[in-house]
Amino acid sequence: MTSVTKLRESADARLKPETKTVETPADKASEVLVSESQKTPSFPKKLIHMKFKKLGYLETFLTIIIIGGISTILYLYTSGYRLNKDDKGIIDINKTGMISVKSLPDGAGVYLDGTLRTATNDTISGVRPGEHQLRIVKKGFVEWNKNLEVFEQLVTDITAILVSQSPRLEPLTNSGAKYPSISPTLSKLAYFSFDSEKPGIWIVPLSGGGIGLFRSNPTVAIQDTIYTKYSLGEQIIWAPDEKSLLIKTPGNAYHLVNIETSTAQTTTKADTIIKQWADDVALKRATFVNTQSISQEVKNIALSSDAVWSPDEKKFLFIKTVGGELEYWVYNLENPIPIGEKIESLVFKTNASATQPKISWYSDSFHLILVEGDIAKDQKGSVSTIRIDGSNKTEIYNNTLYSDAVFSAPGGDKLIILTSFKSGAQTDLYTVSIR
Numbered sequence: 001m002t003s004v005t006k007l008r009e010s011a012d013a014r015l016k017p018e019t020k021t022v023e024t025p026a027d028k029a030s031e032v033l034v035s036e037s038q039k040t041p042s043f044p045k046k047l048i049h050m051k052f053k054k055l056g057y058l059e060t061f062l063t064i065i066i067i068g069g070i071s072t073i074l075y076l077y078t079s080g081y082r083l084n085k086d087d088k089g090i091i092d093i094n095k096t097g098m099i100s101v102k103s104l105p106d107g108a109g110v111y112l113d114g115t116l117r118t119a120t121n122d123t124i125s126g127v128r129p130g131e132h133q134l135r136i137v138k139k140g141f142v143e144w145n146k147n148l149e150v151f152e153q154l155v156t157d158i159t160a161i162l163v164s165q166s167p168r169l170e171p172l173t174n175s176g177a178k179y180p181s182i183s184p185t186l187s188k189l190a191y192f193s194f195d196s197e198k199p200g201i202w203i204v205p206l207s208g209g210g211i212g213l214f215r216s217n218p219t220v221a222i223q224d225t226i227y228t229k230y231s232l233g234e235q236i237i238w239a240p241d242e243k244s245l246l247i248k249t250p251g252n253a254y255h256l257v258n259i260e261t262s263t264a265q266t267t268t269k270a271d272t273i274i275k276q277w278a279d280d281v282a283l284k285r286a287t288f289v290n291t292q293s294i295s296q297e298v299k300n301i302a303l304s305s306d307a308v309w310s311p312d313e314k315k316f317l318f319i320k321t322v323g324g325e326l327e328y329w330v331y332n333l334e335n336p337i338p339i340g341e342k343i344e345s346l347v348f349k350t351n352a353s354a355t356q357p358k359i360s361w362y363s364d365s366f367h368l369i370l371v372e373g374d375i376a377k378d379q380k381g382s383v384s385t386i387r388i389d390g391s392n393k394t395e396i397y398n399n400t401l402y403s404d405a406v407f408s409a410p411g412g413d414k415l416i417i418l419t420s421f422k423s424g425a426q427t428d429l430y431t432v433s434i435r
Contacts, residue, residue, distance in 0.1 A: 095152035099124045101136070103160040104412070105435055108138035123155070136160045141435070146391050148340050156340040161367060161385065161412065163394045163434045171213045172204065172416060172429040180418055180429060181236035182206075182407045186311055186363060189407065189416065190221060190245060191429065192233045199224045199231040201247065201257065204429075207410050211431055221245060222257045222264050230255070230264070240280050246273055278305070288313065292333055302331065310365040315388070317347075317359060317368065325349050326356065330368075330388040345389045358404035363412040375404040383415060383432070396434055402427045 101110050103120040110118050113133055117124050120136065129152040136144040141162040150156055175195040182189050186206065193202045204218040222230050228249070235248035245257040247264070254270035257263070267273065282303060289302045301307060301318050308317040314334045320327040328347045337343060347368065350356060358371040366388055373381030382398040383406050396415060403418040414431040 095129070096126045097129055097150040097152050098155045099127055099132075099134070099148070099150060100155050100157045101134070101160070102158065103136055103138070103144070103162055105138070105141075105162060108136045108141070108144075108160070108162060111135040111137065120160070134158065136162070138162055140165055142394050144392055146387075146389075151339065154339050157338055158340070159364070159366070160392075161362075161364065161434075163385065163396060167396055168433040170431050170433065172211065172216065172431050173202075173218070174213060174428060176426040177202075177418060177429045178427060179234060179236060180403065180405055180407070180416070181238060182405075183238050183242045184240060185242065186408065186410050188242065189429070190236045190238070192231050192236075194231050194426065199229075201230050201233065201236070201245065203259070206407075206416075211409055211414055211416075220262065221259050222247075222255075222262055228255065228264070228266075230257075237274065237277075240277055246270060285309070285313070289333070292335075294333070298331065302333075308359065308361070310361045311363055312365040315365055317361075321352065324352050326352050328359070332388075342389065347386060347388060347390045348393075358406075360406065361408070363408040363410055369406050369408060369415065371401070371404045371406050373401070375401050383417065385434075397432050 099112070100123045101118070101120050106120045108120045109116055110120060110122070110124070111134070112124060112127070114135075127150045129150050131147060131149050134146050134148055141164055144160040144162060146158065146160075148156060148158065173191070173193070176193050177191040178193075180189055180191040188203050188205055190201060190203045193199060195202070198220050200223040201221040202218050203221050204216050206216075210216075224231050230247060230249065233247050233249045237246040239245070243259055245259060247255045247257055248270075249255065254267050255264045256267050256273065286303055289299050292299075302316055304318075306318060310316065315330055315332050317328065317330050320329060327349050330345050330347055332341060332343050332345070334341075355372075355374050358375075360369045361367075362369055362385055367385050368388065370384045370386060370393075371381055372384070375381045379400060379402055381401040381404065382395055383401075384393055384395045386393040397417060400419045400421070401417060402420060405418070407416040408414075409416065409431070413435055414433050417430055417432060418427050419430055420427045
């Protein structure tokens with residue numbers, strides 16, 4: 001069996017055709033591609049790494065230069081540096097200043113040295129240091145002008161109070177008012193009233209949503225009694241804390257009114273009360289004045305009874321006699337002094353023999369209110385505002401006046417006067433809207 005099997009296998013092997021693997025050119029190419037793709041590049045890995053590393057350093061260096069250059073340009077620009085070309089064509093870098101211009105109301109055209117530059121509220125940059133002429137114009141309002149000095153790398157702030165060319169007159173009271181007196185904070189106004197229902201002393205608030213006959217809510221501080229006619233009073237003095245009033249009535253009688261309880265008591269110590277109130281105010285001011293680096297002469301003027309202090313308690317008005325003239329000065333104790341402002345400013349001069357204006361402060365502490373004319377004799381006068389540097393004196397009212405006391409509303413948009421539109425009729429408080 002074994003021999004037979006072997007013979008068969010040998011015969012099958014001879015009969016089976018021989019197979020060979022033939023390698024084609026495509027196979028060789030594929031083999032070559034596979035071989036090449038598996039191979040690493042012929043140049044060193046270290047060389048590639050170094051090339052990329054050098055490129056990163058260059059990018060970083062260029063980025064630093066660009067950022068540094070932009071930052072330097074921005075710094076120089078915001079610091080007031082500008083490129084200027086002179087008459088010879090030479091370009092140079094010069095330091096400049098800026099002017100921040102605001103106005104009430106805003107939206108006014110701003111002219112610098114005769115050229116329209118912008119509209120309020122805005123900042124004019126790149127202004128050459130030195131004196132410039134600033135003009136602010138808005139339709140329907142009195143033009144505002146000021147010569148100002150610009151300093152290199154500093155911002156000069158200007159706020160222009162624009163006055164309407166046609167101020168509106170509106171009643172604040174309609175039941176009669178006499179001898180008005182404003183509180184130390186300018187927030188309340190007390191006056192005598194012959195009101196048919198509640199004659200006496202009334203107080204009208206000046207702060208809040210608005211000032212007007214139908215917007216304000218006056219209250220009675222003290223009502224007439226069968227024994228005392230407070231409505232016939234001649235003078236009202238506010239306590240520094242605004243909680244009491246000292247009232248002078250005919251016959252040189254004085255009454256101390258408690259506003260919170262609407263009660264009053266007659267006093268024979270009016271002089272003592274007035275002095276105590278004045279001492280309280282003087283002590284508070286002395287604490288402030290004595291911390292200032294000013295001469296003893298200025299301190300004495302500041303603490304004298306003749307000094308008229310501003311609402312912000314940082315400036316005071318005083319008068320110098322120079323020959324036959326009276327000079328009205330404002331001393332500024334702000335620290336630091338605003339750019340462009342002066343420590344001591346001459347507001348105006350008058351002839352010493354002439355009738356002097358009645359002066360009070362406007363609410364922004366940068367303007368004064370002037371009442372000119374012999375009001376007691378003529379019952380007529382003019383009301384103007386003037387900046388503390390003597391610029392922009394603007395007449396607001398010129399007609400019948402029954403008091404030289406004119407007040408500024410806290411917001412500064414209105415002045416309050418005492419007048420009447422009928423000869424011999426009752427006087428009332430009116431607001432004069434300046435914007």
